[in-house]
Amino acid sequence: MDLRLLGITLRQTPASEVIARLLPFTLAGFIVMVITGSLLFYAIPVKAYLTIFFRIKVAFLVLAGLNVAVFHLTVFRRIHAWDLDRLPPRAARLAGGVSLVLWAGIVIAGRMIAYNWFDKQP
Numbered sequence: 001m002d003l004r005l006l007g008i009t010l011r012q013t014p015a016s017e018v019i020a021r022l023l024p025f026t027l028a029g030f031i032v033m034v035i036t037g038s039l040l041f042y043a044i045p046v047k048a049y050l051t052i053f054f055r056i057k058v059a060f061l062v063l064a065g066l067n068v069a070v071f072h073l074t075v076f077r078r079i080h081a082w083d084l085d086r087l088p089p090r091a092a093r094l095a096g097g098v099s100l101v102l103w104a105g106i107v108i109a110g111r112m113i114a115y116n117w118f119d120k121q122p
């Protein structure tokens with residue numbers, strides 16, 4: 001979805017169609033990640049809370065949510081004006097790019113939680 005917003009892939013397909021088809025999968029994936037993530041956190045709450053990587057990850061999760069909200073409340077509302085454009089407007093490309101960077105950061109930070117490089121002692 002972000003690559004379509006960046007105008008890199010699926011350029012023949014209207015952006016609204018790409019979003020409509022992929023949204024159920026992204027929502028299902030997000031729900032699974034929040035459930036499994038909460039269980040992982042429940043297993044090591046103090047350790048996780050004290051790691052800088054967990055804090056970075058939560059900050060990125062909040063920013064990723066804000067990015068989605070801003071996208072849907074602004075440029076997405078005008079999607080029919082740019083739906084068939086091979087290169088979406090700057091605001092849509094920005095939303096796609098920010099999303100890719102934040103979600104990559106969430107995955108990397110999630111993996112780094114296991115490494116106690118900067119752990120503060122409780």
Ligand code: HEM
Pocket residue numbers: 030033034036037038040041042044048061106107108110111112113114
């Ligand atoms: C919603 C999107 C999320 C994504 C994409 C995500 C991604 C990841 C990834 C890739 C890992 C590394 C897994 C591994 O080491 O094999 C991880 C670990 C972890 N995640 Fe998430 N996560 C998400 C949400 C959450 C949430 C909401 C929480 C807690 C409230 C959470 C808590 C944790 C914890 C504590 C670990 C470390 C587990 C460990 O190393 O023992 N995650 N996450």
